[in-house]
Amino acid sequence: MIEKMMNTRLFHWVDERTDLGAIIKSQLTEYPVPKNLNYMWNFGSLALLVLVLQILTGIFLVMYYKPDASLTYGGYTVAFDSVERIMRDINFGWLIRYMHAVGASAFFVVVYMHIGRGLYYGSYKGPRELLWIIGVVILLIMQGAAFFGYLLPWGQMSFWGATVITNLFGALPVLGEYLQQVLRGGFAVGDPTLNRFFSLHYLFPLLLAAIVGGHIHALHVVHSNNPEGIDIDHEKDTIPFHPYYTVKDAFGVGVFLLGYCYFVFFQPEAWGYFIEVDNFVPANNLQTPAHIAPVWYLTPWYTILRTFEDKLMGVVAMGASLAILFVLPFLDRSKVRSARYRPVFRQMVILFFISVVVLGYCGHSAPTETLAMVGTIATCVYFGFFLLLPFVHKFEKTKPLPGGE
Amino acid sequence: MSDKADHSRRNFLYVAAGGLGAVAAGATAVPFIGSMLPAADTLAAAKTEYDVSTVVEGQLVVIQWQGKPVFVVNRTAEMLERVKGHDDKLKDPNSEAGEAVQAEWMDTDEKRLYRAIKPEVLIVVASCTHLGCIPLFKPTAGQKDWGDSVPSDWSGGWHCPCHGSFYDLSARVINGSPAPQNLHVMKYEYISDTVVLIG
Amino acid sequence: MRGMMMKMTRFSLIACLMLMLAPVMASAAGGVAVKHTDITFDKETLRAGLQVFTDVCMGCHSAKYVTYRNLMAYPEIGISREEADELRGDKALMAGLITELSPEDAAESYGKVPPDLSLIARARRGGANYTYSILTGYEADPDGKIEDGNYNVYYPGGRIAMPDPLAWMGHDAEETADLEEQARSVSSFLAFIGDPHQLERKRLGRWVMGFLVLLTFVLWMLKKEVWKDVKKH
Numbered sequence: 115m116i117e118k119m120m121n122t123r124l125f126h127w128v129d130e131r132t133d134l135g136a137i138i139k140s141q142l143t144e145y146p147v148p149k150n151l152n153y154m155w156n157f158g159s160l161a162l163l164v165l166v167l168q169i170l171t172g173i174f175l176v177m178y179y180k181p182d183a184s185l186t187y188g189g190y191t192v193a194f195d196s197v198e199r200i201m202r203d204i205n206f207g208w209l210i211r212y213m214h215a216v217g218a219s220a221f222f223v224v225v226y227m228h229i230g231r232g233l234y235y236g237s238y239k240g241p242r243e244l245l246w247i248i249g250v251v252i253l254l255i256m257q258g259a260a261f262f263g264y265l266l267p268w269g270q271m272s273f274w275g276a277t278v279i280t281n282l283f284g285a286l287p288v289l290g291e292y293l294q295q296v297l298r299g300g301f302a303v304g305d306p307t308l309n310r311f312f313s314l315h316y317l318f319p320l321l322l323a324a325i326v327g328g329h330i331h332a333l334h335v336v337h338s339n340n341p342e343g344i345d346i347d348h349e350k351d352t353i354p355f356h357p358y359y360t361v362k363d364a365f366g367v368g369v370f371l372l373g374y375c376y377f378v379f380f381q382p383e384a385w386g387y388f389i390e391v392d393n394f395v396p397a398n399n400l401q402t403p404a405h406i407a408p409v410w411y412l413t414p415w416y417t418i419l420r421t422f423e424d425k426l427m428g429v430v431a432m433g434a435s436l437a438i439l440f441v442l443p444f445l446d447r448s449k450v451r452s453a454r455y456r457p458v459f460r461q462m463v464i465l466f467f468i469s470v471v472v473l474g475y476c477g478h479s480a481p482t483e484t485l486a487m488v489g490t491i492a493t494c495v496y497f498g499f500f501l502l503l504p505f506v507h508k509f510e511k512t513k514p515l516p517g518g519e
Numbered sequence: 520m521s522d523k524a525d526h527s528r529r530n531f532l533y534v535a536a537g538g539l540g541a542v543a544a545g546a547t548a549v550p551f552i553g554s555m556l557p558a559a560d561t562l563a564a565a566k567t568e569y570d571v572s573t574v575v576e577g578q579l580v581v582i583q584w585q586g587k588p589v590f591v592v593n594r595t596a597e598m599l600e601r602v603k604g605h606d607d608k609l610k611d612p613n614s615e616a617g618e619a620v621q622a623e624w625m626d627t628d629e630k631r632l633y634r635a636i637k638p639e640v641l642i643v644v645a646s647c648t649h650l651g652c653i654p655l656f657k658p659t660a661g662q663k664d665w666g667d668s669v670p671s672d673w674s675g676g677w678h679c680p681c682h683g684s685f686y687d688l689s690a691r692v693i694n695g696s697p698a699p700q701n702l703h704v705m706k707y708e709y710i711s712d713t714v715v716l717i718g
Numbered sequence: 719m720r721g722m723m724m725k726m727t728r729f730s731l732i733a734c735l736m737l738m739l740a741p742v743m744a745s746a747a748g749g750v751a752v753k754h755t756d757i758t759f760d761k762e763t764l765r766a767g768l769q770v771f772t773d774v775c776m777g778c779h780s781a782k783y784v785t786y787r788n789l790m791a792y793p794e795i796g797i798s799r800e801e802a803d804e805l806r807g808d809k810a811l812m813a814g815l816i817t818e819l820s821p822e823d824a825a826e827s828y829g830k831v832p833p834d835l836s837l838i839a840r841a842r843r844g845g846a847n848y849t850y851s852i853l854t855g856y857e858a859d860p861d862g863k864i865e866d867g868n869y870n871v872y873y874p875g876g877r878i879a880m881p882d883p884l885a886w887m888g889h890d891a892e893e894t895a896d897l898e899e900q901a902r903s904v905s906s907f908l909a910f911i912g913d914p915h916q917l918e919r920k921r922l923g924r925w926v927m928g929f930l931v932l933l934t935f936v937l938w939m940l941k942k943e944v945w946k947d948v949k950k951h
Contacts, residue, residue, distance in 0.1 A: 115537065149948050185818070188782050188834035198783050198836070201915075204560040206550035208915045208921075271542055357944050364536065365941045368934030375930060379923025383840070394841035394912075395833075404874070525946070532940040538934045563787050563812055585795075 116143060116356065125196060141334060146341035146352035147359055153236075153437060155338065157228035164221045165326065167294075169319050171214040178204055181312035183268055183305040183397075188267065188394045193268040212382040217387045218260055220374050230352055231271035233463055236451025237339040242444035245332040250439045251326055257412065259318035262311040269393030271402045276303045276311070278406060282379035282432075285425040302399065305405025344515055405480050413472050413477030417489040418496070420481065431493070438500045448507035450515065458510040462499055469495035540647045566718035568710070571640050584705070584717045587625055588645035590655055594688065599638055601660060601674045602689045609691045611701055619703040634689045634704060642707055642715065643690045649698040652681040658688065677702075727729050743932040750871045752844040752851040755898075758908035759917060766908025772805060772815070774948070775835060778824060782814035784911050792914055830879040846866035846905040848872065853901040856882040900917050927933050 115182050119125060120135055129135040140315060178200050182192035188196075200207035229249070232238050240247035280303060284294040299306025332409045353359075383389040392403045408416050419432040446459075453460040469492045476489035524708035559602050567584040574593040580674070581588050606612040613631050614620040625631050635641045644652045654677035657665050661673060669678055676693075678685040691701045707717040757763075768789065771781070786802045786809070789795050804809065809816075821831045842848045851872040859869035859876070867881040884897050910916075 115533070120576070170551070176549055177555065178558075188780055190782070190830070190834070199560070201913075201939060202783060202788070203561075205553040205558060207554055207558075208919065209911075210548050210554055212919075353948055358948060361536075361937070361941045363946045364540075365934065365937040368930065370939045371935055372927070372930050375923065377925050379919055390843060391843055394837045402526055498927075526945070527945050529940075532936065532943055533938045536933075536940050539929075539936055543929070543933060559791070560785075560812065 120252060120359045121301055130163045143356040144355060145334065146348060147338055147355050148346050149351055149353045149358075150340050150342065151338065151359075152341050154227070154231040154341075154365065156363060157224050157231060158188045158364060159489075160224045160328065160366060160370050161221070161228055161364040163370070164217055165319065165322060168214060168217045169220060169323070171217060172316070172319065174210050175200065175214055176316070178207065179284050181308050183265065183308045188396070189398065191268050193266065194271055194396050199299065209378070212378045215389050216377045216384070218263065219384070219409070219411060220370075220377075221306050221515040222257065222260075224372055225253065226411075228291075229253070230467060233466070234453045234460075235339055236343050236446075236448075236453070238443045239446060239448075240387050240443065241485065242339065243337045245298060245329065245336065246443055247440055248264070248325065248332055249503055251328060252437075254436065255318050255322050255325065259322070260409065260411065262315035262318065263306060264409060265311045266315065267393060268308065269390075269396045270309065270395040270397055271390045271393040271406070273303060273397035273399065274402055274406050275408055279408075280307075282419070282429050283426070287426070341452060342454065342516055343450065344517060372482060380517070409480050410474060410478060413475075414473035414496075416477035417473040419495045420477075420486070421490050435493075436496070442500065442503075445503040446506070447504055448512070449508065450512040455511060455513040456506075457513065458506055462502065465495055466499040469493075469499070548717045550607075556648050563580065566716055568714055568716050570714050571641060572642070572713035575660065579658075581653070589717065590641065590643050590656075590690070590702075590707075592641040592656075593686075594633075594639050594641055598675060598688050599633065602632060602687055602691075605674060607686065608694055609687065610694055610696070610699070612691060614691070614701055614704075616700050620701045622704045622706060624706075624708070625704070632689065634691070634701070636707070640715075641690065642717065643702040643704055646703070647679040647681065647684055647698055647711075648692065648700040648702065649679065649682055649696070652679055654679040654684070654686060654702075725767045752847040752872060753854065754847050755850040757850075757902065757903060757908060759794055759910055761794065761796065762904045763848050763906045764910055765797070766899070767903035767905070767910075768795065768797075770904040771835075771907055775904065776815060776817050777830040777837045777883075778817055778819050778828070778880075780814065780816045781836045781911060781914045782816060782834055784815050784914075785812050786815075787811050788914070794910065794914075794917060828879045828881070828928060832880065835908060837912050837913075839909040845912075846909040849908055850901045850905040852878070852880075853884050854886055855902070856886045858887070 116138070117375070120129075120138065125135070138345045163283065167490070178196060180192050180196040182196075184192050186195055197211070199334060200211050202208075204210075230256045232246060232249070255264055261276075261279065265272045280294055280297050283297060285329040295309075297307070310511060346352065348367070359485055383391075390409070392405075407413065415432050415435060419428040422428040422431055448459065450456050455464055472488060473496065476485050476492065479485055565585055567582065567589075568572055569582055569591065571591060571593070575665065576593050577595050577598070579590055579592045582591060583589065614625065625634065626634050629638070630636065633641070634643065635637065647654050657669060657673070657678050658675045659665075660675050661670060662671060665673065665678070675688045676679075677690065678684075679696075679698065681687075682697045684698035685693040686698075686702055687693060689701075692698045705717060707715050710716045720945065761938070774832055786806045790802050791804070797805075806813065817832075819832070824831050832944045839845045839849060844851070852870060855872040856867065858866055859868065864877050866887055869876055870878045875905045884900055886897060889897055
């Protein structure tokens with residue numbers, strides 16, 4: 115069908131002036147992909163889908179959302195009222211709002227799976243180091259966008275989450291106070307904060323769109339890794355992206371939509387994980403909720419932050435846990451990419467995944483002594499994974515690679 | 520031979536997938552476009568109640584309905600006389616141009632002449648049918664009060680300051696005006712002797 | 719490959735189990751585990767709940783996001799124009815359900831401003847079960863510290879500012895069923911107004927899921943069919 119569209123006169127007219135045909139062929143339809151990719155490779159296209167969904171739903175929400183923290187009757191605000199108006203009066207407003215809220219969590223589920231794939235199969239190793247680094251940038255911008263967006267409904271969790279995190283910046287030496295003021299626009303989280311977070315929340319996803327373009331371009335230069343982690347014979351072992359991966363990705367989209375729509379239509383709050391109970395209470399700057407926790411997808415880093423009693427150490431540790439992702443390609447010296455053929459690395463990376471889940475669990479729960487200890491252990495495992503990596507290649511007996519490499 | 524069977528199966532599946540995908544895309548567009556239609560509370564504000572007894576004889580007030588300006592004029596008997604006898608000067612004396620100028624309640628000649636349910640009370644949309652400015656009320660006849668902003672045979676009505684359209688005291692557009700239609704009327708009814716429900 | 723799939727399934731199961739336990743633990747943290755009631759969204763229940771709300775709750779509480787017009791327009795409630803006019807008195811049809819009690823007077827009388835109830839069922843862990851438990855949970859403080867009418871085990875801390883609105887304490891045995899039904903119907907009403915489009919959402923959702931099952935099945939067949947070429951090699 116794409117071939118039919120490319121044969122029309124209209125297309126020829128455009129193609130003569132833009133070379134669009136050559137671009138479509140080289141980047142999409144005839145683009146060579148390893149033929150042995152498994153379903154873990156579907157998450158990249160899914161991430162792109164969710165980004166588009168978020169931008170689309172976001173644009174329509176902004177037609178009615180008002181970023182204004184002025185008080186209205188009942189302790190509510192103009193912003194909170196506008197969200198309730200979307201939920202009650204706007205045609206299908208409830209649907210668009212739920213799509214956006216569920217989409218935010220779906221975005222992180224998909225991206226975490228995508229990153230997990232990269233870790234397990236060694237997709238971060240040469241020549242894909244920059245591809246990985248651009249990916250880490252994408253993750254950070256996603257986290258920023260989610261953080262800014264969460265303030266917008268101006269519920270209790272919105273307000274106090276923003277207060278806690280902007281307080282963190284105050285812990286940084288020298289620039290801390292200044293940064294905090296720049297972020298908040300005042301002495302505390304308030305209307306100026308809301309307005310600038312709204313602006314940044316709109317900006318970041320559009321930045322993402324551009325950076326994702328760079329991410330895909332970087333990928334297309336070095337081409338995809340594969341589950342075996344080996345360099346493949348271009349002729350024998352690749353197949354064109356269309357129709358093979360277009361239909362496989364389409365099927366992946368179908369499965370994804372089944373899960374996504376289940377949540378949108380039947381469990382949009384996801385038992386308090388996607389839309390938190392406390393956020394249905396209007397923000398009250400004189401009363402903190404009994405239990406503050408960030409949304410589930412930020413909880414691992416929250417735990418790392420709380421591991422240290424000293425505020426600055428906590429911030430540094432949290433920053434380090436993200437910064438260390440950037441240097442991963444240079445920490446791992448093994449010549450073998452895929453965990454399939456690296457028995458030691460395989461155990462390490464699975465332990466790493468478990469540590470992230472445990473960190474998340476600790477971050478979401480009310481702090482207790484036991485959980486604090488568990489969190490500390492998980493933090494050690496998290497950092498241990500990276501710090502051990504440079505040494506693994508020295509003693510790991512990798513399994514023989516297929517094709518006798 | 521099995522190739523042929525495969526190909527038709529493959530084509531069928533492509534067509535089925537494409538068709539269902541198109542349905543999905545169309546269905547997804549519905550809530551997004553739908554959300555841009557007027558919201559429930561906007562639609563609920565579609566009716567306005569107004570007590571016309573607050574308008575003094577000969578006076579015009581401007582009220583709001585659906586966010587638009589609306590003239591409510593309490594016309595004297597003398598003003599009502601001045602809407603007669605100049606049909607040849609009007610583009611559309613019987614308000615036949617379309618739905619916007621011809622309401623359901625305009626079912627008698629008298630109602631079409633006075634363009635009101637109760638002749639004294641004229642209720643029209645205060646938006647010039649040319650490009651939307653609010654016309655100026657110039658109710659007295661002649662040029663004494665209005666100078667040569669109005670023609671010498673002026674029998675009272677409205678004059679739009681933006682591009683010079685003229686309307687008579689029944690808000691019917693006068694020949695030579697850029698405006699194509701009489702000022703628009705709308706559905707309204709008297710829910711009591713003095714209270715109208717507009718919309 | 720299978721080894722990794724099994725490992726992933728195993729620990730994602732463990733992870734899921736752990737994450738599922740978290741909310742259970744959290745809801746028990748506030749006080750005693752809440753009672754359970756079967757809320758329903760049939761017209762009878764919702765109208766009865768609306769009656770309780772306007773007769774009892776609106777003495778102190780508002781529900782500003784619910785307008786008289788909404789009460790007419792939501793098909794699940796659907797009161798008539800006359801009923802709406804009776805309820806609203808001289809307030810506008812588009813006005814929300816607002817109590818006559820000013821926040822200042824309330825703070826003086828009760829020590830706290832009664833919260834708006836539009837979203838209360840979503841803003842409390844336990845939702846309708848929580849509101850039901852509160853309304854039927856008043857009893858004498860066994861320690862004798864908190865006065866009657868302000869002691870409620872289901873409220874975190876036990877001391878609740880809202881004084882026994884349904885007169886649950888000291889009610890006769892024959893009144894129990896009626897009071898429980900009042901608590902159930904108003905809890906149903908509160909759960910409904912917290913998310914008035916929920917029934918439509920689920921109805922639409924069934925169609926969407928059905929369609930997606932079909933679509934995904936066709937895409938699965940298409941994928942298998944197209945990939946036959948690759949398997950051949």
